[in-house]
Each structure stands twice: as structure tokens, then as C-alpha cells.
Amino acid sequence: MIMNKQEFLARADLQTQTxxxxxxxxxxxxxxTSDEMNFSDMDVARARLIRDLKTDFGVNDAGVDVILHLLxxxxxxxxxxxxxxxxx
Amino acid sequence: xxxPYEILGVAPTASSDDIQKxxxxxxxxxxxxxxxxxxxxxxxxKEVAGAYDLLGDAEKRKRFDNGEIDATGAERPQHQFYRxxxxxxxxxxxxxxxxxxxxxxxDDALAExxxxxxxxxxxxxxxxxHYRLPISFVESIAGAHKRLTLPDGGSLDVTIPPGLxxxxxxxxxxxxxxxxxxxxxxDALIEVEVLPDxxxxxxxxxxxxxxxxxLSEAVLGGRIRVPTPSGxxxxxxxxxxxxxxxxxxxxxxxxxxxxxxxxxxxKLKVVLPKSPDSDLEAFVSNWDKGKTFNPxxxxxx
Numbered sequence: 176m177i178m179n180k181q182e183f184l185a186r187a188d189l190q191t192q193t194x195x196x197x198x199x200x201x202x203x204x205x206x207x208t209s210d211e212m213n214f215s216d217m218d219v220a221r222a223r224l225i226r227d228l229k230t231d232f233g234v235n236d237a238g239v240d241v242i243l244h245l246l247x248x249x250x251x252x253x254x255x256x257x258x259x260x261x262x263x
Numbered sequence: 264x265x266x267p268y269e270i271l272g273v274a275p276t277a278s279s280d281d282i283q284k285x286x287x288x289x290x291x292x293x294x295x296x297x298x299x300x301x302x303x304x305x306x307x308x309k310e311v312a313g314a315y316d317l318l319g320d321a322e323k324r325k326r327f328d329n330g331e332i333d334a335t336g337a338e339r340p341q342h343q344f345y346r347x348x349x350x351x352x353x354x355x356x357x358x359x360x361x362x363x364x365x366x367x368x369x370d371d372a373l374a375e376x377x378x379x380x381x382x383x384x385x386x387x388x389x390x391x392x393h394y395r396l397p398i399s400f401v402e403s404i405a406g407a408h409k410r411l412t413l414p415d416g417g418s419l420d421v422t423i424p425p426g427l428x429x430x431x432x433x434x435x436x437x438x439x440x441x442x443x444x445x446x447x448x449x450d451a452l453i454e455v456e457v458l459p460d461x462x463x464x465x466x467x468x469x470x471x472x473x474x475x476x477x478l479s480e481a482v483l484g485g486r487i488r489v490p491t492p493s494g495x496x497x498x499x500x501x502x503x504x505x506x507x508x509x510x511x512x513x514x515x516x517x518x519x520x521x522x523x524x525x526x527x528x529x530k531l532k533v534v535l536p537k538s539p540d541s542d543l544e545a546f547v548s549n550w551d552k553g554k555t556f557n558p559x560x561x562x563x564x
Binding site: 191192195199201204205206207208210213216217220221222223225227229232242243244246247248249250251252253254255 | 287290291294296297299300320329343344345346347348349357359360362422424428432433434435436437438450452515520521522
């Protein structure tokens, strides 16, 4: 599902200011093909993860940065392994 | 459903602090996004989260202790985790391949396998293509329509939103490399570089500018034209303005994300005429008050 900023804020249960901050940190990269930002279900799930890290686990911003970077790499590796496994 | 106290591993007499601590510890361990390959993690996490929903809320905990509600009363709604998307076959903007970049470069068996598998993927989505787009400072504030010329000779129209900052990435869906078979095209990811401007500097939403004024404008005041990223405006310089005097042009800064604009700060700099002027010299040598004024008095130690 593709949604605009308002729908995204509601789905992800976020404040505008928080979103601006996360966009600035490049923790979220919405689609900007058209003039307004478009968000996907994936962005919602990613926002929830960031919120879990920050509010439930007490991770600070620097920690979130590190975790997201490592997770993105981990998923990159998992994709390759999965591909190898299937094509193997 | 098991006893929530047992799930969190705390005594029924535990304090709410202890319960929160136990929850955080277990939730960190079992969060599905931190265990992308472990199917059991999601179940464990739900159990832990459910137990905490109940025991973390003083009201619900009391009702549970009194037997008014059972442990299932606190089950969480279905929730899709980030990991459900992240390893999907479609490339996405968060993909990061640096974790195995060194394998692909290496000349060994795994690298060959990886290469072969890359080739074998018939319906692969096109790659995301990364570009850099330099824009001027003025364009970054006012927004612009730019055409990016691609290495293959094609071009890409990019709308620069007003107020964009250096290093920001714009994603244009479907503008990346073409996919194979039924795989769609990838995205274009454009990193925008804001070129420095010799007049303006930016600090958050505000813009600063150093503006030279003449001696007579400084002493007598007057109306002067001031460049802003959105065009020249007229500003009144008060009598007796000095080098370093800063004036504010409200709303002439960068657009704010929430709406509105920052301000432009104009720092005045008094500049004497380039060539020595005999009239000015004659005037200053007859100006006794000017000679007795010592601007360094305050700073003398």
C-alpha cells in the first residue's frame, strides 16, 4: 500500500517533528518520484522498529544509526544467501 | 497461555521497575527485527510483549492478580515486522550490500557462485542507480526543476523541493536500471549537493549574508538593496550602523518543513572608498571627536 505523509504519520503513530528528524537522519527514505513524499508498508514497519528501539529499548540516536546500518547489511547478506540457496 | 510472571521470569511480588527491566531484556533478545532468521523469535516476542502489556499496566496487573482477567486478555494485534519486508526479493532503498562487497571482488569460489547466481536470476528487478546532482544555493532554497544528464545519454527530470539540504537523497521510483523479465525497473537515488555560495551561508532554516555598506550609508542611514535567494529586497539601514550590526529580514530564510520560512540575517560591513579620498582625509583630520574616540578602550586589559 502506498500512502502520503498524513496517512503514514497515522499508520506509524508518529509526530510530524519526529518524522522530520528521522528523514534528516536518513533512517527513512520515502519515495519522491512525484512532488509529495510517498510511503510504503515497509516504511511503516521500519518506523515501528525505530520506535521500538528508541522507546522500549532505550537506544539513543547514535545507537539507532549503528543498528540500522548493521541490520541493512545483514538483510543484504540474507538476500544473497537466499538467492544462492534458491538458484544453487 | 502461561503465567505472565513466568514468561517475564519475575516473582509475583516484583516491583514495576523490575518488571520493566525484565521486559526490556527479553524484548531486546527476541525482537523479530533483531532476529531476522529466527521464526521462533516472533512467537517469543509476542509472548513477552503480551505479558508486559498486562503486568506493565498497574491497573491491568491488579485485575489480573485479582483474577478478573486472564492472561489472554492482553494479546497484541497482528503486527508486521520490518524483517518481513527487508529480506524480500525486491530491492528497496535500505538495501545495503557492503556486508559482502569484499566477497564479490575476490577471485574465489564464493565470488564465482555469487556471480553465477546474479546471472541466473531471470526476473530480477533492475538495479537502483545512484547519481549526484550539484545545485546552486539559490536553487536549494527556492526549489527548482533540473534535468540530470545520464551517462548513457538519456536524461532525468528532477524536481528539487524548496529548502533542500546538502547531502539529501531524492528517490525516483522506477527510474533506475531496467529489470530483467518480469522484474520492474530499479529506483534512481539522487544525492543532491548544494554548492557553496560566495554570498549566502545557511544555518538550519536561517540564511546569513555579509553586506558591504558605504561609510555614508553607515553614518547617515538609508535604504539599500539586499540580495536574498528569492530576489532583491529593500532594507532600511538605521543611522549609525556599524560593522557587525546584524539586521533580520523576517521570512526570507529557507522554507521550514512544517510551513513558514526561517529568517535572513544581514551582517553589515562598513567599507571605505577603494582609493584614498582627499576630502575624507581633510574632514577626518579636522574631526577632533573622532581622534579622541578609542574603540579599543573596552577591550584593553
